[in-house]
Amino acid sequence: MPELRSAALVGNPNAGKSALFNALTGARQKIANYPGVTVERKAGRLILPTGETIELTDLPGSYGLDATSPDEEVTRKVVLGELPGEPAPQVLVVVLDASNLEQHLVFAQEVIALGRPTVVALNMVDLAERDGLVLDPAALESALGVPVIPTVAVRRRGLPELAAAIAAAEERSAERPHPHTTLTERRVSAQAIAEAAILSETAQHRLHARLDQFLLHPWIGPLVLFGLLFVVFQAVFTGATPFADALEGGIAAVADQVRASVPQGMVRDFVTEGVLSGVGSVVVFLPQIVILFFFILAMEASGYMARAAFLMDRLMARVGLSGRSFIPLLSSFACAIPGIMATRSIADPRDRLTTILIAPLMTCSARLPVYAVIIAAFIPNRAVLPGVGLQGLVLFGLYVVGIVGAMVVALVLRSSVTKGAASGFIMELPKYQLPRAKDLLLGLWQRAWIFLRRAGTIIFTVTVVLWLLLNFPRAGEGQNQVDASIAGKLANGLAVVVEPIGFNRDIALSLIPAMAAREVAVASLATSYAVAAEDEEQAALALGEQLRTKWSLPTALAFLAWFVFAPQCMSTIAVARRETNGWKWPLFMLLYLFSLAYIFAGITYWSAVALGL
Numbered sequence: 001m002p003e004l005r006s007a008a009l010v011g012n013p014n015a016g017k018s019a020l021f022n023a024l025t026g027a028r029q030k031i032a033n034y035p036g037v038t039v040e041r042k043a044g045r046l047i048l049p050t051g052e053t054i055e056l057t058d059l060p061g062s063y064g065l066d067a068t069s070p071d072e073e074v075t076r077k078v079v080l081g082e083l084p085g086e087p088a089p090q091v092l093v094v095v096l097d098a099s100n101l102e103q104h105l106v107f108a109q110e111v112i113a114l115g116r117p118t119v120v121a122l123n124m125v126d127l128a129e130r131d132g133l134v135l136d137p138a139a140l141e142s143a144l145g146v147p148v149i150p151t152v153a154v155r156r157r158g159l160p161e162l163a164a165a166i167a168a169a170e171e172r173s174a175e176r177p178h179p180h181t182t183l184t185e186r187r188v189s190a191q192a193i194a195e196a197a198i199l200s201e202t203a204q205h206r207l208h209a210r211l212d213q214f215l216l217h218p219w220i221g222p223l224v225l226f227g228l229l230f231v232v233f234q235a236v237f238t239g240a241t242p243f244a245d246a247l248e249g250g251i252a253a254v255a256d257q258v259r260a261s262v263p264q265g266m267v268r269d270f271v272t273e274g275v276l277s278g279v280g281s282v283v284v285f286l287p288q289i290v291i292l293f294f295f296i297l298a299m300e301a302s303g304y305m306a307r308a309a310f311l312m313d314r315l316m317a318r319v320g321l322s323g324r325s326f327i328p329l330l331s332s333f334a335c336a337i338p339g340i341m342a343t344r345s346i347a348d349p350r351d352r353l354t355t356i357l358i359a360p361l362m363t364c365s366a367r368l369p370v371y372a373v374i375i376a377a378f379i380p381n382r383a384v385l386p387g388v389g390l391q392g393l394v395l396f397g398l399y400v401v402g403i404v405g406a407m408v409v410a411l412v413l414r415s416s417v418t419k420g421a422a423s424g425f426i427m428e429l430p431k432y433q434l435p436r437a438k439d440l441l442l443g444l445w446q447r448a449w450i451f452l453r454r455a456g457t458i459i460f461t462v463t464v465v466l467w468l469l470l471n472f473p474r475a476g477e478g479q480n481q482v483d484a485s486i487a488g489k490l491a492n493g494l495a496v497v498v499e500p501i502g503f504n505r506d507i508a509l510s511l512i513p514a515m516a517a518r519e520v521a522v523a524s525l526a527t528s529y530a531v532a533a534e535d536e537e538q539a540a541l542a543l544g545e546q547l548r549t550k551w552s553l554p555t556a557l558a559f560l561a562w563f564v565f566a567p568q569c570m571s572t573i574a575v576a577r578r579e580t581n582g583w584k585w586p587l588f589m590l591l592y593l594f595s596l597a598y599i600f601a602g603i604t605y606w607s608a609v610a611l612g613l
């Protein structure tokens, strides 16, 4: 074989390819316990025991080389070397889930039959042992005709052996011509090979089977899911409050320090009004973000997420979608961008388009600061039932409105622009696993970092620009600075449009910069109130107190309703353009979401006024 330069990890979804990739290359690709996590190929550097460095590619999971979804197509093209200018990887590393051998052998045989240098990583042997399976790698090796290396990716077991086997992988096609086999033939032989490789099996599946009976029960299951989500939103409020208060106090103390030590003038105003009030008002939501992601990551790692998709399948079928759409939609709770990317695992193009179009309706974590600031200011912090706070309940309600909105929109789209029947849904349920503390902490750290980086880059930049636009031209004697500024004048124009739905000029002012990212709405409200403040004492007031004195309850509620729908995120539009190959659908998305935002904010405002709130 010519000098070894490249290898790729192939196998069924959820076999642990990305976990192996991370362990072998030191990368930090997302891993989670459900199929369809990786949707793009990703390359990294692997150093072999021989000292050579090769390029290792992580691929999306696949069930076969003739699969049709966009992510599986990537796998096929890379494996077969169909990408222009990119030769096929020299060594194929087939990753098998040892606890799910028979099923994973079906695709493995297809890859091995290509006759290329191949190594099998028999991964998750720890789970197989846990389930009472004793395997014989040697039997598997002789049945498959390629080296088989037992591994535990998450505990780094078997990695040096795997790397050595990659280095030693041999050219095989000449000696072992494989006839083309059909899927049925491969299924039959998969069963035979698995049987021969399994030395003994004790019935230890019982606990998990019982757990599934309970969690997948037609009506207990949804109840548990609903209850769980409910707990999450309660925790986001109650758990975060002390930390958020401490952060807020810290930022206020820094602002006081700046006021005391920097002489009065533009520099001081810039730091206190622009940076500390503006960016600081977003950063205080870090504890909420961390708590939300703690639950999301734990659900992903434990294997519960895929069960939730299974439970939702029936509901999704009613609106013309399948459980396949559930995972992209669920990812959209973090951010619509990975959510829209995750739709690549949906084979049916119309299912996929519908899912892309409704993904922005899922409440992404960027909305959390907006919701939380309004809820904390306007919704009394009292218990409706023992242990059930009103604030958490309202937050939960906002998430539900987003979900219901998405379902209604899906129903309408599926009977008009993306007309068609729901496609079937099959997804394998992953094994239950206890989330590993290290993975959880790493995941939380990554999410916290993403949040802080946004605050330091995009939110900071937009807030600085806004602060400049708010401060120039300077106000004359007796005139308010915001009224005199460029930003104030621009906002006056937009205010005419949004006044009918109960929005004031301050809100109009925050909506334009918030197109960059939703959290900017909070930062720009805080900055504009700090700039508009008559004196230092007023400027130092927390945003919540400013809102309470300046907004009516109907206005605050209309603002919440607006943010359930409004597509205020440039990056989402950009990703939708890339994933749908054109401007048509992102423009459609902008139009329908802004219309819904306007209509629902208006309905909310006028209903609240009519109710005398």
Ligand SMILES: Nc1nc2c(ncn2[C@@H]2O[C@H](COP(=O)(O)OP(=O)(O)OP(=O)(O)O)[C@@H](O)[C@H]2O)c(=O)[nH]1
Pocket: 012, 013, 014, 015, 016, 017, 018, 019, 020, 030, 031, 032, 033, 034, 035, 036, 037, 038, 039, 059, 060, 061, 062, 123, 124, 125, 126, 127, 151, 152, 153, 154, 155, 300, 301, 433
């Ligand atoms: N116990 C155990 N868990 C593992 C092992 N390898 C991976 N996992 C877990 O299995 C789950 C799936 O791992 P991934 O690496 O995301 O799987 P993948 O093959 O990349 O999946 P797709 O990207 O969806 O194709 C994760 O929860 C991992 O933590 C292993 O050897 N033992």
Ligand SMILES: [Mg+2]
Pocket: 017, 018, 019, 030, 031, 037, 038, 059, 060, 061
């Ligand atoms: Mg993966």
